[in-house]
Amino acid sequence: MTRLTPRDKEILSILCHQVRVLNRIQIRDTWWPDTVATSDAAIRRINKLAEVELVSIQHVFASELPPMDHPVASWKPKTPAPDFGAVAWKLQSRWTAGVVKTPVYTATSKSSKMFGGRGGKRLKLSFHATHDLGVSQMFLNLRRNDADKAATWIGEDDLAPFRYRQKLPDAVLAKAPDQRPRLVLEFGGSYDKQRVEAFHRDCQKRHLPYEIW
Template identity: 40%
Template sequence: MLTGRDEALLECLTGRFRLITPALLARLWGCSEACVRRRLRALDAAGLVLTARVQARPLLDLSGPLVRWEPGGPEPDFGRVSYRLKARWREPPVTTTVYLAGRRAVHLFGGSGGRLDYPLQATHDLHVAAIYARLAEADPGQLARWRGEETLRRGRKRGKIPDAVLVDGRGRPTRAIEFGGSYGPARVRVFHRVCANARLAYELW
């Protein structure tokens, strides 16, 4: 039988972010990693989550976004933003155990899941989950407003999709959320202009 926490996790993995580590889930649940690992093993045995070993950099300390932009505000210095994004990486990738939604979870909750199509993106995907966890700690009331990239991509074949957006009570996007990784100036510029053209506020982490 699924608990409320189980359901919340599976809804996240099928529609808010792609994968998570036990340490991140312990932050979300406010309990020990040992407790989290026991529950993940049970969900894995039930075919609701999948386990994968990936190469990923250790999580950065994401205390807040590097850039906050509002419509009508000045353009950021794209070169400076890119430098700050790249300069924070100091640790090499390490083998990391992650969990993602199994096909049974997709059948129950909709959304997406299954094996990773792009395992080299694990560092990026884990940091998106870390941003979600940070929001859960800072302002849990906003979590229901979060829509993940896979949800946003449905029905769209082209164009830049942010990692997530926050929506209002009518489902309209109010703020884009993006993890910057090691973006070069051109990629920062593209992300900014997509949001600026849509008059959509954003946070670049």
Template identity: 45%
Template sequence: MSTLALHLTNRDHELLQTLAQRVRLFSQRQIADYWWGGELPNARRRLKRLAAEELLTNTTVLARTLPELESPLASWRPGDSAPDIGAVAYRCQDRWRKRPPRPCTAWIASERAARLFGGVRRGELKQPTQATHDLGVAAVWLRLRELSPEWAAAWRGEDMLAHTRRGEKIPDAFLVDAQEQVLWVIEFGGGYDAARVQAFHQDCAMRGLSYQLW
């Protein structure tokens, strides 16, 4: 970090590390609400300073306004009975009613931040059409961070683990223990229909993995 002209605060460190290692992007509003107590002008000012240091990049994406994510829609462990797939799918789809896509400012870790923090971000979105899903994943991380900092630290994002899961379906994230063994699979259900919910459940059940579907 000595190569940086800007002194990084603990808040800067957590934001940059999370974007480099755990989630693909945050909306400007998510950042302001979580790290700046809702003070958007102060958040924007600091984000621009970090961008000037080539640590962040901003972009405009088309995304739906996210519903409140208080708890998983389904939580399952091996040995449990299967969830009500139809009911879970209904809740996945119903929560998006009257939430049309809108332009949204989002922030992404730069190539420099990826090098400094050991991540895989490259300063651009590979699939900008998935912005709503990626923002939903980010919202799940923020919720887990509120509930338990240990869970947030145990989060291993999809891109960080893709190389270890060749030929397998890759969920949005894993929560791992100290030995990097998977404790929970984390998936943001977006607007999944029953077929996708069923496929996700069957894949986890077949591999004996506990999951939370948000």
């Protein structure tokens, strides 16, 4: 059995609990940012975890993510609504790269037995990969900028049982899935104006601040 490093354990725990999938760039830039020959080191290590069945490698077609250094839109109760058309234009115009086949990594049932959470679920449809990678990037940005807030991240898989007949966001920051969120987080993909407005109206109705990435 491969001896797991603290870095290995964090990657596996995040895949089991916070996000569904990570790609090589996300793994490299997050956990090997200052390493000489960074890409090779990251690939070798994640492939080693795959060899011992702690991660699953799946090749999917996904769009290269645009820069995600800050939210495209944010709102809080008792403030004016954003310009939905302008938000939609920013979301749609940011996609400049094409779709490419790329390896992505998910947790296995073996890793979920070690770390809890979920594992053993492969991406059912390749076109979900871009969305899930975008959600993962939201989490990684939060982890980098505010570790305390990242610790309160709850993804949609954990939220779903508590959101009966309600819109299901990509993630929230909250003490628990059944508690009122401090912040609602949504990966906007290439949402059109109507979808941006629908998301806003749902959060507005429940007086919940949000960010669209």
